[in-house]
Amino acid sequence: EVQLVESGGGLVQPGGSLRLSCAASGFTFSSYWMSWVRQAPGKGLEWVANIKQDGSEKYYVDSVKGRFTISRDNAKNSLYLQMNSLRAEDTAVYYCARVWNGIFDYWGQGTLVTVSS
Amino acid sequence: DIQMTQSPSTLSASVGDRVTITCRASQSISSWLAWYQQKPGKAPKLLIYKASSLESGVPSRFSGSGSGTEFTLTISSLQPDDFATYYCQQYNSYSRTFGGGTKVEIK
Numbered sequence: 001e002v003q004l005v006e007s008g009g010g011l012v013q014p015g016g017s018l019r020l021s022c023a024a025s026g027f028t029f030s031s032y033w034m035s036w037v038r039q040a041p042g043k044g045l046e047w048v049a050n051i052k053q054d055g056s057e058k059y060y061v062d063s064v065k066g067r068f069t070i071s072r073d074n075a076k077n078s079l080y081l082q083m084n085s086l087r088a089e090d091t092a093v094y095y096c097a098r099v100w101n102g103i104f105d106y107w108g109q110g111t112l113v114t115v116s117s
Numbered sequence: 118d119i120q121m122t123q124s125p126s127t128l129s130a131s132v133g134d135r136v137t138i139t140c141r142a143s144q145s146i147s148s149w150l151a152w153y154q155q156k157p158g159k160a161p162k163l164l165i166y167k168a169s170s171l172e173s174g175v176p177s178r179f180s181g182s183g184s185g186t187e188f189t190l191t192i193s194s195l196q197p198d199d200f201a202t203y204y205c206q207q208y209n210s211y212s213r214t215f216g217g218g219t220k221v222e223i224k
Contacts, residue, residue: 047214103208104206
């Protein structure tokens, strides 16, 4: 059974940093692109970043470029999102998602990031 | 970036109704479109991919159609479990985008 479990969310002050993790199991992690998708409270879904199987290609939504970094450790079956210079508008539930042929076919349960003073 | 526009944003319907949701892309995305269902407090669930392919395990009352810039999600006979928010998503480019969502409410 495919499982994605996010962790690392919490309350952080504006300008601060946070690192999210996603532990994957039930599939060959190194064979799939992976993504982060977020959802601000009461709002819609927003794709944040993608990373290729070997980490050689990464793509970001414009609003996080230069501030967020997606990475992975295939030996640990783990996906990460390093978030720096956080802003109030980054407040959201962050989902880890497996990418299959461009589609988000499996999702984690999400971790809440709150940026507030 | 490709913009995705869904309509309506809210839809009130009754059990048994036929429901149609529309998604428009700002440029042609061929058939690279997926639909997701999300219930409050839960992660989204994949329903349809490549515009009209039904994900395994999804009831056949859900169907998708369209290509290019205009797409539809149809629920042939709305069931109590279908009251949720639905999102379209394009994957024509590495920069993925979602529609704003359509909330299907009980009439």
